[in-house]
Structure formats: C-alpha cells, structure tokens
Amino acid sequence: MTATATAPAAVYSPALRGLQATVADSFALVMEARTGVPAKIAFDVAALLKLSADELAALLHTTTKTLRAYREGKKRLGPAASEQILKLLALARQGEEVFGALPAFRRWLDKPAYGLDNQPPLALLETSGGIDLVADEVDRIAYGDFA
Numbered sequence: 083m084t085a086t087a088t089a090p091a092a093v094y095s096p097a098l099r100g101l102q103a104t105v106a107d108s109f110a111l112v113m114e115a116r117t118g119v120p121a122k123i124a125f126d127v128a129a130l131l132k133l134s135a136d137e138l139a140a141l142l143h144t145t146t147k148t149l150r151a152y153r154e155g156k157k158r159l160g161p162a163a164s165e166q167i168l169k170l171l172a173l174a175r176q177g178e179e180v181f182g183a184l185p186a187f188r189r190w191l192d193k194p195a196y197g198l199d200n201q202p203p204l205a206l207l208e209t210s211g212g213i214d215l216v217a218d219e220v221d222r223i224a225y226g227d228f229a
Contacts, residue, residue, distance in 0.1 A: 106172070131188060141170075166207075169210060177191075
C-alpha cells in the first residue's frame with residue numbers, strides 16, 4: 083500500500099532521518115546500538131509512533147524519570163535499549179509503507195493480531211525478538227499472507 087494524497091506524512095526529525103540507512107542494514111543497526119543512541123532519539127521514535135513517555139519507559143524496562151534524566155543529561159542509552167529503539171524506528175518505516183500512514187499502523191498496533199496469537203502487536207515490542215515477530219507479521223500483511 084502507498085500513502086494517499088490525503089494521508090498526512092510522518093514527521094521524521096533530522097536525527098531520525100539520519101538513521102534511515104542505519105536501520106535498513108542489520109549489521110549497521112547492531113553497530114550503532116553498541117555505541118548507544120542518545121535518549122532524545124528514543125523520545126523522537128516514541129513521538130513518531132504516538133507512544134506516551136510511560137509506554138516508552140515500559141517498552142524499555144525502565145522508568146519515565148530515568149529516561150527524562152538521560153534526555154536532559156544528553157546521555158546515551160545502553161546497547162539493548164538502543165537496539166530496541168533502532169528496531170522500532172525500522173518497524174515504524176515498514177508500518178508506514180505497508181499501512182499507508184503511521185496513524186493507521188499505530189491503530190493496528192493496538193488491536194489483537196491473528197498471526198500473533200491474537201496479541202496486540204504493541205504488547206510484543208518490549209523485546210527485540212518481539213519486534214522481529216511484529217515486523218514479520220507486517221511483512222505477511224504486505225504480501226497478503228494472512229494464514
């Protein structure tokens with residue numbers, strides 16, 4: 083599916099646009115995650131996916147207070163949280179492409195998905211493997227394979 087003329091375009095911050103090539107390459111993504119991404123990037127990805135600060139903190143297994151302190155201190159996240167954020171950015175791009183717009187993809191994330199054992203995809207995003215499962219489901223939807 084492609085975005086229609088009336089669908090609002092997603093607003094990618096300059097920092098997120100700069101990471102597009104990184105998230106498209108699995109090796110580059112892992113190398114970037116090892117160095118850690120700035121906490122601000124996590125908030126940018128959360129804004130892109132319309133996640134609240136509390137939802138973001140829950141996905142990263144931390145507290146909102148800690149994330150905000152990292153952002154204010156211009157600190158980098160650890161490798162595991164950085165990998166999750168980068169994979170979420172890649173998933174957002176994939177979801178936007180398949181669903182035509184990020185708001186439609188975001189709505190899908192909240193609804194039980196047959197191919198994910200009727201789990202809402204958002205609930206699976208708290209692990210790297212869960213993000214992979216959701217990405218695989220989005221691929222199946224893109225190719226019309228709902229079985």
